[in-house]
Amino acid sequence: MKAITQVIMKRVCIFLTLCLIPVLGNSQQIGDTIIVFVEGRAEVKVAVPDYDELRTSAKPIDALREFRELIPEIANQLSTEEADLVKINVGGSITIEPGDPKITFLNNEGTLSYTGFREQAILYGDQFTIFITTAEITGLVELDLAECLKKTIAKLPKRYRWSKTISYECVGGEVKEINNANNEYDMLEIQAGAGAGLIKSNWVADISFGVSLGLNHKGIPRSPYISANMIFDFDAEDKMNINTFLNLGYSFNVGDKSKKPSMLGVELGYLIAQQGEMFGDNTFKLGVNWSPAKHIVVSPTLYVTDNFSQAFPGVRIGFGF
16 A cells, blocks of 8 residues: 555656646746826836836836837838827837727826827836836937936835835926835745755655745735655665655745845645655654755755654755746
8 A cells, every 4th residue: 555655746747747847937026116297297116026127227228218219110101090008118029909998097196187199109128117108209309217217216216125016206307106016915935946956965856746825915925835845765675665755844035136136935844755764653854945046945954754754955956947
């Protein structure tokens, strides 16, 4: 019965790992949004992973300047009867397609005013996306969107650890803040990875998968999670053994950036499927997981086995997919 259970557990772990790997890239990312209403005639929404980078990168401002210069060249391609949607890959292709006209109001200190916005342009850049909404795209040549964004960036508050959405109004060349909100997301994240380590002077490899719940009270992940590790080792006869641990853990960000988190966590694991002689009966592990960079985890671990009669350390370096 024990051998049958081990075979089933191994097959289930391998199957789930292979199924989960393709969807890993769909986990949510926390980012910032800066919104600028320009002269009551246009809304410029800049989406970036971390708005601190706007202070040192001129790319979004340059993209707005290039877009303004481009408008006369594409004016003849724009419809005079229907709303247009212009999509631009900065430095690359341009597409024009029918838009989706919407009724847009500007909320300024509780007072709503109809803007007449009906057309949109989207600029896709490296690590930023700019959404421009207005009544007529051709009318944007009269507005210095780039200069308004530049002045807005100069007024951005200090970047704390949580994600932000901040709205400004640019009128007559003067910029003022009209709304400031934190983005607090909870998210379910699926994870998988592979690693290598040292246990009882033996080099081992492993694969892992798990599910975590990101509780972002201030935009920074604090994640309880459940995971499984399949550890591969070879005995003296070169027979491969697979030992599978089921783990419960908790991790949180000890860094000061949401884009480049430095995660620290603790986990408690139990050996649910055992092969070979590396571990005995009733084996537990207590580990500390430190992630100095995205997709990299360093894990010193203490193993307790043979009904608490033995204890020995181990270390692992893991890589996420």
